[in-house]
Amino acid sequence: MKTLKYGLAVALIGTAGHAFAQYQPDALRFSQSQPVGTARTLGIGGASAAVGGDFGSVSVNPAGLGMFQRSEFSISPGFSLLSSDATAFGNTNNNSRSNLNIASAGLVLARRRPDGDGSAWRAGSFGLGITRTASYNQLFRYSGRPEFNQDIFQRLSQDQGAGLDDLAFDTYLTERDADGTYIPADFFDTGRLNQDETVRTSGSTTQFDLAYGASYLDKFYVGAGIGITSVRYNSENILTADAADPNNPESAFQSLTLRDDIRTTGGGINFRLGVIYRPVDILRIGASVQTPTYMALSETYNSSLQAQFNRPIVVEGQSYQSARSTLDPNIAEYALTTPFKATGGVAVVLGKYGFISGDVEYLDYSSARLRNYNNNQYNFSADNDDIKNLQQSAVNLRVGTEARFDVLRARLGVAYYGDPYRNSGTDQSRTFVTGGLGLRQNNFFVDVAGVYGKGNSRYTPYTILDTDGRPSAEGTPVVKVIDKQFTTTVTAGFLF
Numbered sequence: 001m002k003t004l005k006y007g008l009a010v011a012l013i014g015t016a017g018h019a020f021a022q023y024q025p026d027a028l029r030f031s032q033s034q035p036v037g038t039a040r041t042l043g044i045g046g047a048s049a050a051v052g053g054d055f056g057s058v059s060v061n062p063a064g065l066g067m068f069q070r071s072e073f074s075i076s077p078g079f080s081l082l083s084s085d086a087t088a089f090g091n092t093n094n095n096s097r098s099n100l101n102i103a104s105a106g107l108v109l110a111r112r113r114p115d116g117d118g119s120a121w122r123a124g125s126f127g128l129g130i131t132r133t134a135s136y137n138q139l140f141r142y143s144g145r146p147e148f149n150q151d152i153f154q155r156l157s158q159d160q161g162a163g164l165d166d167l168a169f170d171t172y173l174t175e176r177d178a179d180g181t182y183i184p185a186d187f188f189d190t191g192r193l194n195q196d197e198t199v200r201t202s203g204s205t206t207q208f209d210l211a212y213g214a215s216y217l218d219k220f221y222v223g224a225g226i227g228i229t230s231v232r233y234n235s236e237n238i239l240t241a242d243a244a245d246p247n248n249p250e251s252a253f254q255s256l257t258l259r260d261d262i263r264t265t266g267g268g269i270n271f272r273l274g275v276i277y278r279p280v281d282i283l284r285i286g287a288s289v290q291t292p293t294y295m296a297l298s299e300t301y302n303s304s305l306q307a308q309f310n311r312p313i314v315v316e317g318q319s320y321q322s323a324r325s326t327l328d329p330n331i332a333e334y335a336l337t338t339p340f341k342a343t344g345g346v347a348v349v350l351g352k353y354g355f356i357s358g359d360v361e362y363l364d365y366s367s368a369r370l371r372n373y374n375n376n377q378y379n380f381s382a383d384n385d386d387i388k389n390l391q392q393s394a395v396n397l398r399v400g401t402e403a404r405f406d407v408l409r410a411r412l413g414v415a416y417y418g419d420p421y422r423n424s425g426t427d428q429s430r431t432f433v434t435g436g437l438g439l440r441q442n443n444f445f446v447d448v449a450g451v452y453g454k455g456n457s458r459y460t461p462y463t464i465l466d467t468d469g470r471p472s473a474e475g476t477p478v479v480k481v482i483d484k485q486f487t488t489t490v491t492a493g494f495l496f
Contacts, residue, residue: 023334024386026264027368028420029136030205030231030295031338035398035415035432036133038076038104039447039491043436044400045413047357049345050276050286052221055106055493058127058209060343060359061274061288062223065125065213068110074493076103081486082137086459088479089144089195097139101204103489104131124214127225134205136233140459142479143196145244167305170325171256172315186313189250190243197239197461203232203264211272221276226269229293233264239461246310254310261302268295268336282349290341296373301330334380335373339363354403364393365420394418400434409438411449426480430455447491457481 035046037056048054049061055074057064083096106129113119168174175184211225242255274288304326312319340363347357366388370380400413413434421428436449459479 023370023380023383024390026297026299027336027338027370027383027387028365028391029233030134030297030336031363031365031368032417032420033133034135034417034430034453035413035434035451036103036131038074038493039436039449039489040402040409040411040438042103042451042487042489043411043413043434043438043447043449044357044402045398045415045432045434047345047359047398047400047413047415049274049288049343049357049359050284050347051345051355051357052213052276052284052286055104055108055127055129056131057213057223058106058129058211058225059131059133059207059227061276061286061345062127062211062225062272063213063221063274063276063286063288065108065110065127065211065223066123066215066221066276067213068108068123068125069112070495071108071110071125072493072495073107074491075105076489076491077101078103078132078487078489080135080137080488082139083484084138084140085482086140086142086479087481088142088477089146091142091144093141093143095139095141095198097137099135099137099202101132101135102130104491105129106131106209120217122215122218124212127209127211127213129209131207131209132204133207133229136201136203136205138199138201138483140479140481140483141196141198143194145192146195146477167258167303167325167327171305171307171323172313172320173253173256173307186252186309189248190253191248191251192244193241194244195239195241197237199235199237199459201233201235203234205232206230213274219278221278223272223274225272225274227272227290227293229268229270229295231264231266231268231295231297233262235262236260243310248310252309252311252313254308256305256307259302259304262299264297264299266295266297268293268338270294270338282351284347284349286343286345286347288343290343292340292367293338295336295338297334297336299332299334301327301332303327332378333374333376334378335371337369337371339365339367352404354401354409356401357399359396359398361396361398362393363396365391366393390422390424391420392422394420394429407440409436409440409447411436411438417455424458425478426456426458428456428458443495445491445493445495447493449489449491451485451487451489453483453485453487455483457483 041048041056052064052067078101080099108127110125112123208228213223237260239258270293272290276286306324343361345359349355396417398415403410415432417430419429432453434451438447
């Protein structure tokens with residue numbers, strides 16, 4: 001079999017250069033979060049840093065556990081509807097999918113001292129459970145004809161990854177002689193191409209929490225917690241290209257299909273400290289910090305390329321109407337340290353009528369770092385430079401309110417999560433609008449919440465290099481994606 005490296009197929013379809021040293025998107029993906037917790041917490045937009053008294057406090061400010069009066073168990077299943085609009089080459093495609101999940105499940109064991117026993121420490125609660133802190137479910141598709149099609153075919157860069165080079169060569173789309181890589185005569189003049197790609201991702205980060213919160217004179221609340229994270233991320237990219245004129249006498253090229261699969265799993269650990277101060281009954285002031293999460297991740301990458309020809313081609317005396325090549329699975333292990341997070345919040349409690357709360361959260365996405373793990377010899381210096389140069393600090397804002405009508409509750413909220421990129425050409429902040437209802441009885445409660453989220457992102461399927469070997473903004477396509485998601489979560493809880 002031939003040993004030639006690279007060629008036109010890679011220049012055309014280098015969609016998943018990821019597995020060959022593009023880890024900056026991973027660092028960002030696993031550092032981002034969204035409103036999380038029970039339906040009560042979600043209904044107020046996640047603004048719970050100073051509220052307390054709900055299992056949702058565990059993942060934001062564990063001091064809120066000190067406000068529990070009784071023990072409880074709760075579980076929160078959810079259902080999400082996702083849709084996306086992807087625009088590229090002058091066309092917009094819409095896709096949608098759905099997802100079932102468990103937003104949270106937790107047990108709080110509370111102990112409160114009898115009034116008048118003389119102790120300043122009035123109550124303490126131990127909480128444990130799971131919370132879904134991030135979702136990676138997405139589906140989008142784009143299609144069209146690249147404007148710089150011939151530039152793509154003429155670009156014969158040799159530094160985008162040996163694996164993709166092998167795929168192009170082993171499907172007979174490229175050749176090499178003493179002068180280097182070239183497009184053989186069978187494929188030199190392909191004409192315009194139709195290009196289509198479907199990107200499907202799934203998975204989530206789930207955090208198992210152990211936390212304790214205590215009340216001092218029912219004025220000052222302190223808490224601490226440990227979070228053990230479990231990461232599961234799957235990505236499937238299927239890119240196709242076919243000749244607009246399948247009977248072109250100048251080229252034997254008919255179509256190709258590149259399939260890339262990425263499976264990432266791993267886990268991590270972080271710690272949280274929090275306080276809530278209630279100077280008067282109407283006001284609560286909360287603050288918490290979360291250490292960087294240290295994650296150990298394992299990634300498995302698979303790729304295959306299939307080419308179809310509109311007439312048989314002859315290679316080394318053999319005639320082929322099609323060709324297919326598959327890479328051996330590429331397994332990489334690495335460590336990621338996510339940004340430190342600081343949260344502050346204020347809640348105004350209107351007696352038996354409800355409350356209004358607001359949170360401000362700060363984190364610096366440019367501080368994330370990738371490192372070697374388990375004898376991986378890959379050099380992450382370039383990826384860490386990309387993180388520092390491309391990403392920035394961001395502020396997340398959350399505001400919510402709860403109104404009480406005897407045993408009924410009504411909730412509204414809004415959350416804004418800042419753009420993690422310095423200058424990507426697209427505002428990639430995310431906005432969430434939330435609402436919910438609740439019913440509370442003596443030993444039972446049920447809440448329902450709806451969360452509508454919207455955000456923009458950019459996707460680059462492959463990179464075209466200029467004559468100096470640098471990425472070309474003119475030839476490299478950019479897909480603009482608008483993601484929308486509506487999630488319904490129901491929490492059922494029992495007090496004892």
